[in-house]
Amino acid sequence: MTDATISRRHFLKVSAAAGGAFCLELAFPVAGRAQSAASAGAEVTAWVLIQADDQVIIRIARSEMGQGSQTGLAMLVAEELECDWSRVRTEFASVAENLRRDRVWGSMSTGGSQSIRQSQEYLRRAGATAREMLVGAAARGWGVPAGECRVAKGTITHAPTGRATTYGKVAAAAAGLTPPKDVRLKEPGEWSLIGKASVQRFDLRDKILGLPVYAIDVELPGMLHAALMQCPVFGGKVKSVDKSAALALRGVKQVVELPDAVAVVADNWWRANKALGALRIEWDTGADAKVDSAAIMAFLRTGVAQADLPVARKDGDVDAAFAQAAKTVEAEYFTPFLNHATMEPQTCTAWFHDDRLEVWAPTQNGEATAAAAAESGGVPLARVEVHKMQLGGGFGRRGATQDWARYAVRIASHVRGTPVKMLWSREEDMQHGFYRPASLVKMKAAVDAAGRMTAFHTRISCPSIIARIAPERLSGSLDLQACGSFHDAPYAMPNQRVEYAMRNPHVPVGFWRSVYHSQNPYFRECFIDEVAQAAGKDPLEFRRALLAGQRARRDLAILESVAKAAGWGSPLPAGAFRGIAVADGYGSYAAGVIELSVNAKSEISLHRVIVGVDSGYVVNSDAAKAQIEGCVIYALTAAMYGENTIKDGRVVESNFHDYRMLLLRDTPKIVTVLAPTGGFWGGMGEPPMTPIAPALVNAIAAATGKRIRSLPLRNHGFALATSV
Amino acid sequence: MVTLNINGKAQQVDVEPDMPLLWVLRDVLNLKGAKFSCGIGLCGACTVHVDGEAVRSCTVPVSAVAGKAIATIESIAPAGRLDPVQQAWLDAEVPQCGYCQPGMIMAVTALLKRKPEPTDAEIDAAITNICRCSTYARVRPAIHAAARAMKSVKA
Numbered sequence: 007m008t009d010a011t012i013s014r015r016h017f018l019k020v021s022a023a024a025g026g027a028f029c030l031e032l033a034f035p036v037a038g039r040a041q042s043a044a045s046a047g048a049e050v051t052a053w054v055l056i057q058a059d060d061q062v063i064i065r066i067a068r069s070e071m072g073q074g075s076q077t078g079l080a081m082l083v084a085e086e087l088e089c090d091w092s093r094v095r096t097e098f099a100s101v102a103e104n105l106r107r108d109r110v111w112g113s114m115s116t117g118g119s120q121s122i123r124q125s126q127e128y129l130r131r132a133g134a135t136a137r138e139m140l141v142g143a144a145a146r147g148w149g150v151p152a153g154e155c156r157v158a159k160g161t162i163t164h165a166p167t168g169r170a171t172t173y174g175k176v177a178a179a180a181a182g183l184t185p186p187k188d189v190r191l192k193e194p195g196e197w198s199l200i201g202k203a204s205v206q207r208f209d210l211r212d213k214i215l216g217l218p219v220y221a222i223d224v225e226l227p228g229m230l231h232a233a234l235m236q237c238p239v240f241g242g243k244v245k246s247v248d249k250s251a252a253l254a255l256r257g258v259k260q261v262v263e264l265p266d267a268v269a270v271v272a273d274n275w276w277r278a279n280k281a282l283g284a285l286r287i288e289w290d291t292g293a294d295a296k297v298d299s300a301a302i303m304a305f306l307r308t309g310v311a312q313a314d315l316p317v318a319r320k321d322g323d324v325d326a327a328f329a330q331a332a333k334t335v336e337a338e339y340f341t342p343f344l345n346h347a348t349m350e351p352q353t354c355t356a357w358f359h360d361d362r363l364e365v366w367a368p369t370q371n372g373e374a375t376a377a378a379a380a381e382s383g384g385v386p387l388a389r390v391e392v393h394k395m396q397l398g399g400g401f402g403r404r405g406a407t408q409d410w411a412r413y414a415v416r417i418a419s420h421v422r423g424t425p426v427k428m429l430w431s432r433e434e435d436m437q438h439g440f441y442r443p444a445s446l447v448k449m450k451a452a453v454d455a456a457g458r459m460t461a462f463h464t465r466i467s468c469p470s471i472i473a474r475i476a477p478e479r480l481s482g483s484l485d486l487q488a489c490g491s492f493h494d495a496p497y498a499m500p501n502q503r504v505e506y507a508m509r510n511p512h513v514p515v516g517f518w519r520s521v522y523h524s525q526n527p528y529f530r531e532c533f534i535d536e537v538a539q540a541a542g543k544d545p546l547e548f549r550r551a552l553l554a555g556q557r558a559r560r561d562l563a564i565l566e567s568v569a570k571a572a573g574w575g576s577p578l579p580a581g582a583f584r585g586i587a588v589a590d591g592y593g594s595y596a597a598g599v600i601e602l603s604v605n606a607k608s609e610i611s612l613h614r615v616i617v618g619v620d621s622g623y624v625v626n627s628d629a630a631k632a633q634i635e636g637c638v639i640y641a642l643t644a645a646m647y648g649e650n651t652i653k654d655g656r657v658v659e660s661n662f663h664d665y666r667m668l669l670l671r672d673t674p675k676i677v678t679v680l681a682p683t684g685g686f687w688g689g690m691g692e693p694p695m696t697p698i699a700p701a702l703v704n705a706i707a708a709a710t711g712k713r714i715r716s717l718p719l720r721n722h723g724f725a726l727a728t729s730v
Numbered sequence: 731m732v733t734l735n736i737n738g739k740a741q742q743v744d745v746e747p748d749m750p751l752l753w754v755l756r757d758v759l760n761l762k763g764a765k766f767s768c769g770i771g772l773c774g775a776c777t778v779h780v781d782g783e784a785v786r787s788c789t790v791p792v793s794a795v796a797g798k799a800i801a802t803i804e805s806i807a808p809a810g811r812l813d814p815v816q817q818a819w820l821d822a823e824v825p826q827c828g829y830c831q832p833g834m835i836m837a838v839t840a841l842l843k844r845k846p847e848p849t850d851a852e853i854d855a856a857i858t859n860i861c862r863c864s865t866y867a868r869v870r871p872a873i874h875a876a877a878r879a880m881k882s883v884k885a
Contacts, residue, residue: 072826072863206823213828214816216763216803220829223762231757256746274757275766276749349767349775349829349862398765398829399862432768628823632865636826639864662772662860671854673866728854 045097048177050139051185052099052110053083053132056177060160062089065099067111068121069370070209071400072636073691074629075121077207081625082126085199086133086191089173090159096208101372101392116370117405117517119592119689122625126687134189136180143180144171194623194684201682204628209396221368221395224355226425230259232417233279234430236267236438239291239655240512244268248286255281262420269417275429294512295655302511302652303340306446309467309507310338316484318493322501324452327461331452335540337533339449340716341525343650344442344518345657347665350398351435354414357425362389364425365415368397370405378408382415401640402517406475407440436665437657440516441650443469443488447529452501457541459534459552461501464492466526469515470508483508491526491589491696496558497534497549513652519640520591520692524699527589528645528717531700535585536713545586545704546574553588560620560683561588565597567681568618572599582613585705589696594621594688598697604709609727610719612642612672615701618679619693622686634678634694641698643668646726649718672728732796736761737805747793751785752776754792755802763803763832767860774859777833777840778802784840784856803832806839814883815839818876826863834859838873847877 045063047055055063064083070076080096099111112125137157144162145152148169155164160173199205212218237243247268249261257277262269268287272278309315328334355366356379363385369375372394380387397404404410414428430438445468452461470485484506486493492504518524538548546569553562565588569575574586581603588597601613615638624630647666651658659665703714706724714722734741736759743758755761755778764787767775771789778787779801806813812820815838825831834857841848841856848856853873861869 072828074826206820209828210820210823210825213825213831214812214819214835215807215810216832216835218828219762220765222766223756225760225762274753276753276757347862349773349827349860350765351767397827398767399827401862429766432770632823632826632868635867636864639866640862643864661770662768663770667860667862668864668866669860670857670866670869673864673870676867 048181050136050177050180051132052107053129054087054136056173058174058177060090060093060172060174062087062094062160062173064094064096065111066096067099067104067114067125069114069116069372069394069397069400071116071370071397073121073633074207074626075116076209077205078122078625078629079125079129080208081199081205082122082129083133085197086130087137088157088159091199091205093160098394101376101394102390104373105376105387114372115374115405116400117402119594119691119693123593123687123689130191131189134191135185138186138189139180139183140173140176142183143176147176147179201624201627205626207626207629218396220350220398221355221366222350222353222398222429224366224395224427226355226357229355229425229427230271230273230421231275231278232262232269232271232426232428233275233282234267234269234413234417234428234434235282235285235287236434237289237291238437239289239295240514241294242266242289242291245288245290251286252281252284255284260421261285262417264413264416267413269413269428271417271421271426275427279431291655297512297655298653299651302444302513303446305511306444306467306509309509310446310448310465312507315465315505315507316482317503318484318486318489318506319502319504321499324461324463324501324503327452327501328450330454331460332455333453333540335451335453335537337449337536337713337715339447339529339532341445341528342648342717343444343513343652344644344648345436345439345650345659345665346399346401346403346518347436347667348399348401348403351430351432352403352410353427353429354411355425355427356383356414356418358383358418358422362391363415364391364393365411366393366395367411368395368404369411370397370400370402374405374408375411378411379415382412383419401519402521403440405517407516409440432662433660436660440514442518442524443471443515443522445525449529449533451533451537453537453541457543459499459537459541462495462497462499463503465505465507466492467507467509469510469513471515471517471521473508473510474515488522490522490591491530495530496561496590497552498555498558499552512655520695523589523591523692523696524641524644527587527696528699528703531587531589531697532703532713532715535704535707544575549588560595561590563683564588564595564618564620564681567679568597568599568616571618571677571679572601572614572616574599583705583708585701585703585708587697587700587704590693591696592689592693593686594619594690594693596693596696598701600698600701600705602702602705602709604706605727608723609725609730610706611727612674614675614677615698616677616679617694617697618681619690620681620683621688621690621693622682622684624680624682627680630680630690631678633690635676637692637694638676638698639668639673641695642702645699645702645717645719646724647718647720649721668726669729672726732792734792734795734800735797736800737802743792745792748791750788751778751790751792751795751800752787755787761802761804765829765833767830772860773830774837775830775833777836777859779836779840782840782843784837803836806835813839814879815842815876818872818879821875822868822872824865824868824872826865830859830861834861834869838876842873842877842880846880848873
């Protein structure tokens with residue numbers, strides 16, 4: 007047994023005695039194979055536990071929100087561990103233990119399409135390390151050189167003496183060995199799991215049975231329920247609350263007044279939420295109570311018009327190129343604020359007891375939840391325990407901001423000793439998000455007499471997410487992230503200039519699936535189409551010429567693969583048209599072609615979406631395809647309908663009737679092109695988003711001759727023929 | 731007191747008559763399979779069966795379903811034996827985050843009871859559940875697969 011194992015067991019004993027984490031885990035059944043309850047078994051390494059019956063438990067540090075990394079991450083470990091995959095299950099690594107054990111499981115952040123690509127190396131190493139220790143323990147027991155032993159599917163054999171044993175039998179001995187410093191990792195050609203088998207995800211069976219415990223499903227003895235109403239104007243405060251009518255309602259226990267919100271605590275959520283309506287709250291709505299979308303647009307406009315902006319990229323001399331241009335093309339594009347609209351509204355459970363704080367959270371970053379809870383609750387981090395629950399959607403809403411965790415903790419701090427589950431109504435969720443930034447972008451291109459694009463000048467005016475969420479990470483007023491797809495555009499042009507105008511209105515902004523890559527590729531790729539048209543070139547041909555350099559080789563390759571799969575250039579049925587786009591981000595390369603027709607009433611029929619991603623390697627191909635399918639609809643929904651508007655300082659939209667979603671009937675045929683070229687590890691949860699909006703809008707331009715320079719399309723009179 | 735017939739069992743609950751069925755299921759009876767999402771009957775995450783019909787339980791007052799046969803996701807795979815819809819879902823690997831799936835599956839099982847071999851148009855009209863992860867591309871083939879499986883069992 008390693009020291010680490012001893013200290014971990016010691017911790018569990020202590021916390022169990024304190025009525026803490028261990029008891030609670032037993033108090034309600036956490037369904038699903040990944041649970042934060044610590045399993046018994048020999049801890050060979052921090053990542054790998056093996057039980058006497060050969061059951062292998064692989065610890066997962068990242069969150070599972072449907073993207074399948076719970077399974078993909080386990081595959082990375084198992085690939086090197088050489089265990090029997092059918093005997094593998096997973097559990098979430100404990101947040102508190104990660105802090106106590108010097109972050110042995112590394113980052114728990116689950117965003118930026120990073121779970122696989124950022125942890126693949128240490129996970130494969132963890133699997134190989136555990137395998138060597140298991141083989142070492144067997145060899146030592148037999149008194150033979152480890153190098154003579156072979157291992158397959160969790161069985162270790164020594165051919166010369168005809169002996170065999172299993173991982174389960176030697177795990178306890180292996181756990182006492184010193185881990186080898188250097189292990190050899192397999193070459194990609196030796197992989198038998200990664201990119202080979204399509205492995206069924208661990209979480210599926212429970213999900214079709216309705217068994218997983220999402221954060222909204224947490225049930226604790228004596229638990230109360232809280233409904234929250236924040237000041238409708240962002241940044242406003244509570245001036246006064248008349249609680250009397252609410253307190254008189256059945257089941258209501260308490261009204262909690264916070265600086266910027268009021269919560270009702272009751273014996274069930276419906277009663278708590280109903281009682282919110284009986285409160286008479288006077289708000290101090292503050293300085294932003296008159297701000298509307300037009301004012302924000304005017305504010306963004308000052309950005310693209312500003313004389314001396316911070317420069318994100320400067321190649322050559324754009325002004326000289328414009329002076330010599332045969333033609334110039336100029337356009338201004340806009341995209342609005344967007345809410346994440348996770349199906350599970352924001353929710354979190356907090357419980358102050360015995361000088362400790364326990365939190366049950368649908369978190370994309372368990373450590374961030376612990377830090378936020380400690381700060382909001384005034385409890386030392388070492389006395390905070392975060393239970394990572396299943397997430398009913400994440401999409402970036404549940405990682406960096408932790409606003410929902412802070413509210414839950416603040417409410418529970420008024421009801422000490424009693425667990426309180428806070429849940430937001432859909433309306434509260436819609437109107438208190440951290441929105442995809444609204445962006446205004448002005449682009450200008452120079453074309454020479456031969457029809458070549460010689461200069462590209464872009465001015466981006468939008469809120470900075472980093473300035474909102476982590477200002478300490480920003481130096482000056484240049485946010486490079488906001489310039490993604492422009493400052494690092496793969497297009498080979500001698501003259502490029504990208505400038506950024508930071509404009510931060512009072513509306514909170516955050517990381518929305520694919521972040522700035524959700525709008526910047528739309529701007530860039532639609533504008534490139536405009537320039538191609540001005541140059542008299544086919545959109546694919548035009549891009550090919552621009553993607554000539556070494557930097558662009560993977561963009562070009564995925565563009566070619568998708569164009570080929572789509573039959574770009576081949577005749578289409580009468581009335582059908584295509585649009586194309588390419589983009590890169592999150593370490594991957596993506597391209598898309600959309601085929602559609604548009605009738606005289608501007609009703610769009612989507613015939614096919616062909617979308618391809620080169621992520622270098624693919625771990626679990628079916629999960630990767632599911633991410634692509636999901637991204638296509640998420641991006642189409644935004645392009646067709648997505649918009650949060652601001653009036654009187656607050657968000658106008660309130661629910662799915664005015665923040666519409668695509669439905670089953672609207673879902674087109676999706677052709678996925680997985681084209682991993684190897685040699686690198688890219689993301690999959692967001693890259694497939696990037697080419698969708700521009701391919702759609704370029705296809706509409708091909709069909710109608712109209713260049714749509716702002717989203718959503720609904721504002722231009724377009725509808726989906728399937729949902730008219 | 732309202733007497734409810736839930737998953738074949740009579741249950742008495744002491745709640746206001748206008749309390750939505752969803753919240754009685756979730757917060758009073760601790761049946762957490764049906765999910766809350768929109769609260770106004772738009773998304774279908776809360777779908778359960780009432781007398782065999784798919785119903786969005788977030789907008790149904792509990793008093794309106796007293797004495798009727800209510801079935802939730804917890805009831806459709808007795809002893810872990812998957813319903814053909816669930817099996818088709820597993821085969822097609824439909825769920826992502828999974829939050830909307832109990833509602834979606836309940837909507838589909840009700841549809842297949844009514845129309846054992848639904849056309850695409852009938853599926854489009856009946857299955858209007860919102861899935862933010864957008865698993866839709868797998869839902870349609872899974873519905874057809876479930877319909878085929880149910881037909882072959884009967885044949």
